[in-house]
Amino acid sequence: MPAFDPPTRFAPTGAALGEARPGDVLLHGTTAFLAGDAQTTVVEVGSGHRLSVLTPEQSPITRNPAAAGHRPVLIDLSGKPAVVVPYAVEIPASGTVAARQAVELLVIDATDGRLTKTVTVDAKPAEGDFSLVARDHVRVIGGRGSVVVLGIGKQVTVAVDVSTGSTLWRDNDFDASALLGDTVVGLTAPDSGYRRSITGLAVLDGAKRWSALSVANAELAAGGPSFLVAVGQQTDGKRFYTLIKKDGTLVNRTKGEYGAGLRCSYDEAAVTVCAIGNSQPLFALDSTTGDDLWQLPATGRRAPRMTVAWHGAVYGTVNDAAVVLDARTGTDKEVSPGVAPVAVTVHGGLAADPSDGTALVFHPALG
Known part of the structure; x- marks a missing residue:
């Protein structure tokens, strides 16, 4: 397949790969x-060939169809690339043991799409039941070696060693x-x-390693390997x-x-691009x-x-028309990417x- 780093033009049609948000x-x-x-379906994008269709061992708990909730995350699992996909599941009653909810992780070999293992984590959200969770049921925050950190519901964090299946620690707050x-x-x-502390564990x-700031109405977004981006409300009521x-150091703090609605995308190279809401600034x-x-x-743009x-490259739309920006300068890189x-x-x-x-479609790069 042709390769362009980064691609800025795409074929208008492509191969339908399957369904996912x-x-x-x-x-x-x-x-x-x-x-x-x-x-979870694993597909070779060039041919559309399905490499595998992987299912949790227990019954997944579905949620609001308009929201994401099983985002795959690539980790370096002791030197080998692996993909971890989280599911909230229902484990049926057995004998005298009552039915219960848990988290199941699919650990997938990133090179061939083969299921390496499943890991069941005995964990529930602070809300008490996954049906009451308003956000993603469970999220893979990241991995270091064989340790994977999970966010569950609104305020439960669990660290799991996926090589052994053991839970290393859990923080319900x-x-x-x-x-x-x-x-x-x-x-x-x-x-x-109703104030919360930005904290490192x-x-x-x-x-606990440090506590940096007490805030209200705060949102944090991963910004790549070096920092997080945060917006929130200070004790004086002003937004920041x-x-x-x-290490907990605060940089570039401004009022x-x-x-609301902070989201960031690290370009896996040298730039982090963030947006706040749908109609507020996009910045790099x-x-x-x-x-x-x-x-x-900016003026005229x-x-x-x-x-x-x-x-x-930054990909997006202006009035539903696709556009590509240069991530370093913010200038238009391609105004008709397809x-x-x-x-x-x-x-x-x-x-x-x-x-x-x-329904997701893979569009081959043209340039």
Whole structure:
């Protein structure tokens, strides 16, 4: 298959790979991982050939069909690339043992799509039942060696050694957002004044390493290997923005009219691109230093709605028309790319079928 790094033009039509929400997909080389509510499908994108269809051993608990909830995450599992897909599951009653809910992880070889193992984690959300969880049931926050960190419901964090299946630690009052090196960064459960602390825990034992700031109405987003991005409300009621390093240091802290809906995309190279809400600024940061690179809208220019950033390119739409920006400068790189992909490799991009938002199509790269 032709390769372009990064691709900026895509074929208008492509191969239908299967169904999954746009937030529940991963591209790795020429392999796509599509995590649906009941199964994960692994497909070779060039031919459309299904390498495997993998299902949890227990019955998955489905959720709001409009929301993502099984996002595959690529980890380095003791030197080998692996994909971990999380599912909330129902374990039926057996003998005198009552039925219960748990988390099941599919651990997949990223090179051939083969199921390496499944790991069952005895864990429930703080809400008491997965049916009461308003966000993703369970999220893979990240992995370090054989240790995988999970976020469950609104404020439960669990670290699991997937090589042994053992739970290393559990914190029922911590909402993890990212793994920076060997530190899990997130928010503590709200106190009586509805304030939370931005805190770092050790990945191996969950011990508290630092607490950086007490905030309200805060949102954290992973910004790559060096920092998290945070927006929230200070004790004086003013909204703020800051970057959080893995040692708890706050960088570029500023006050402003920052709204809700923070999301960031690390381009897996050198730039982190973030958006706040649908109609507020799109801005880019150097993913090592955190330095500001550019922001849109600007005089005479509109801000696109970002779908993903990858290898120096930002993909998105302006008034439903696809566009590609240069991640370093923010200038238009391609105004007629064909599609706005939600996941990208050198060979092409995955985009939702316009007629069916859960049907995903691989569009080969043309340039």
